[in-house]
Amino acid sequence: MNGVTGRMGTNQHLLRSVKAIIDQGGVKLSPTEVILPVPTLVGRNAVKLAALAERAGVERWTTDVEAALEDDDNVVYFDAQTTDRRVEAVKRAIALGKHVYCEKPTALTTEDALELYRLAEAAGVKHGVVQDKLWLPGLLKLQALRDTGFFGDVLSVRGEFGYWVFEGDVVPAQRPSWNYREQDGGGIILDMLCHWRYVLDNVFAPVESLTCLGATHVPTRWDENGEPYDVTADDSAYATFELEGGIVAHFNSSWTTRVRRDDLLTIQVDGTKGSAIAGLRECWTQSYGNTPKPVWNPDVPQPIDFYAGWLKVPEQRPYDNAFKTQWEMFLRHVVTDEPYRFGLLEGAKGVQLAELGLESWKTRCWVDVPALT
Template sequence: MDRRTIGIALGGVTGRMGYRQHLVRSLLAIREEGGLPLRDGSRLWPELVLVGRSEAKLREIAERHGLTDWSTDLTATLARPDIQIYFDAQVTSQREKALRMAIDAGKHIYTEKPIAEDLAAAVDLARLADGAGLKHGVVQDKLFLPGLRKLDRLVKGGFFGRILSIRGEFGYWVFEGDWQPAQRPSWNYRAADGGGIVVDMFPHWHYVLEQIFGRVNAVTAHVTTHVPTRWDENGDAYEATADDAAYGIFEIEGGVVAQINSSWAVRVYRDELVEFQVDGTEGSAVAGLRNCRIQHRATTPKPVWNPDLPATEDFRSQWQVVPDNEEFDNGFKSQWELFLRHVVEDEPYTWDLWAGARGVQLAELGLQSAREGRRIEVPAL
């Protein structure tokens, strides 16, 4: 069996997402399968270079997984001719600089989002990469999750008829860090470090809405910091200067209205940490990360409002489960495979830096809407 290699420098691999989803569950998983099958019958083998600031952490991760190549010098790593792709999963405030260095070095780009801290920088990165003739992609993992793939299948199949509205609920209680350790890093709650739920989640909601339902034309948002004081990894109290909750209304082409609540200060009373309910003239669906349930027009019951009597209907039992109909791999791994085929086989790929820039744009306009207390139209890039 022929094996082709491709060199990938992984920035930010010591972080939670960079390590767990991108290294272990994506690239190492591809290697465990013998490489990525290509059209010509060969297999693509990712040769990995771990890049970060902590020599001790990099060495420990490398030894844990039988890797030998790591570096604290990004400039020297990008200068290597055997590196074709640079991937970035650093904190947002460090991302733009690293991506610019990689573009200048002539490397293809794959990156977590948001791709930059503001729209001007995000657009400039996309233009630079295009101008250099480089392939570029942005992680849009939720599109590859089983629940949303089933939802997309329903939309494409015309199940809903005319789609009317979308209601999304995302979030969970992130502990303050005093009496129980927080399950998210403290920089998420400091604006100066690129934290905030709007810059984190609005880019996600943008690609979900845009790619499944249509272009986002306008946004109205209310943003707040519900928990003003948190405790960091050292147990020291700090002021939370970034928003931890956002309540958004997104107007989508065709008259569809999406309402999405995002909060790190909410306790979960739903089946999954994120759920989207889509209502249409012919049917409705509720999709989470893995599951999707539907109720067709012909099987919709006829509730009657009567507050004087207890409810006797089991509303959840009136919905039908959408079958998998296929095996779903890890969403991050699936998108990695598509990007690698895009680089080596020129397969079509739409989740690029321009898509990432539109996500940054929506976050920026959402924050503007909250500051000014008004609806903001989303201009085309």
């Protein structure tokens, strides 16, 4: 597990996924068989690694990534490094015959992302890319509504994502500084359009075209050492997508917005028979029969309580951590050949959408999304 001393690597992948899988006794295959992962933690800072290994109860850690890759006991390579370091490390792992699981974006360019996919296929190794939001309880509830025909014909999808990330001078920043430097692989378009690609493709319909406007609203931030730096990457993105079947989707993504909604991410789906709004965990619905009939009149106080007409979707099944769920799926795929479709090609599709979003911003034009193979 390379890059696990970072925020996501530590919390979501090591502690809440791999350690949680170990603590539960592994991934159960049958009454007599389980998959029990044995992690080797890899990073550049020995002090951080030693502390993290002790915290997680992990015995194996090293700052020598090459030695870890050459160790036959390590059959899966996981990468949670910064994006600019990912391609070469994943290439090396593939060349040594390791199965590969990695964070997104898988690369900074579509060309590099596709090369990783083709190399993995040629080498015959199994591969996966983190697509965590598909297993969030709120989105699973949306998918259940879709599958039962609740929406009728889906007309539009509207997503609001983000929060205020402090600049770091007076209040410490809650995201790492590299996120705001283009030269280090930062930028919200590269980060979030990869997410919106797999959400739209898998929950609603394939993306066919897009237009995207990026912005750098906060030009100066302060790094982990308290030093000011120029922000060279976009911190906000406003993107509209045309999906197969005429569905229109729009997503606002921002690290410079203050939240007055139900969650840090909300997705509203409007259909001919009903609508739903999902957050990370909860989902609310309004059917055709429960839809109010407002009349525009700004001269009187609004008589309708628009929140009252929405019903909360009940908990109809247990929901595990989204990252852990996908880890379990990938481990089963490696060990048992269970089908798994969230590989490096899907990762390349996310990079492609981000790259086309940057192109749209630069040219101020709609951009078609060609198929990748």
